[in-house]
Amino acid sequence: MSTGDELKAAVSARRDLGPEFEDAVVESFLDKMGQEVDRRVDERLAQVAPKAKQVAGNQRAADAMRLALAIVSLCLGTIATVLLVLVGADSAGYLIMVWIGIIAVNAAYNGSRGKG
Numbered sequence: 001m002s003t004g005d006e007l008k009a010a011v012s013a014r015r016d017l018g019p020e021f022e023d024a025v026v027e028s029f030l031d032k033m034g035q036e037v038d039r040r041v042d043e044r045l046a047q048v049a050p051k052a053k054q055v056a057g058n059q060r061a062a063d064a065m066r067l068a069l070a071i072v073s074l075c076l077g078t079i080a081t082v083l084l085v086l087v088g089a090d091s092a093g094y095l096i097m098v099w100i101g102i103i104a105v106n107a108a109y110n111g112s113r114g115k116g
Helices: 003-017 019-087 089-111
Strands: none
């Protein structure tokens, strides 16, 4: 039954039963309308909830990728630093280039955080 039909039925019942049952008729109508509103809200929440979970899952995956990149970058940077120090003399320029490259890659990847 639609909302309009429910209202017509409530008005008709009030006419048939008389003013002494008016409170009960109105209360019954409002209860049915409250249940209908609850049902519609539940339907909309059911449609929105899976999308919200998917977005949260995607965000966690992106955060995990950023963390993995940071860890791998630090490991590779440390290994490169140790190797360049062991090689010796003119390694300072290469060392600076390695760390600037690592910083640039991480900054570029993390700079795309809110996009896409």
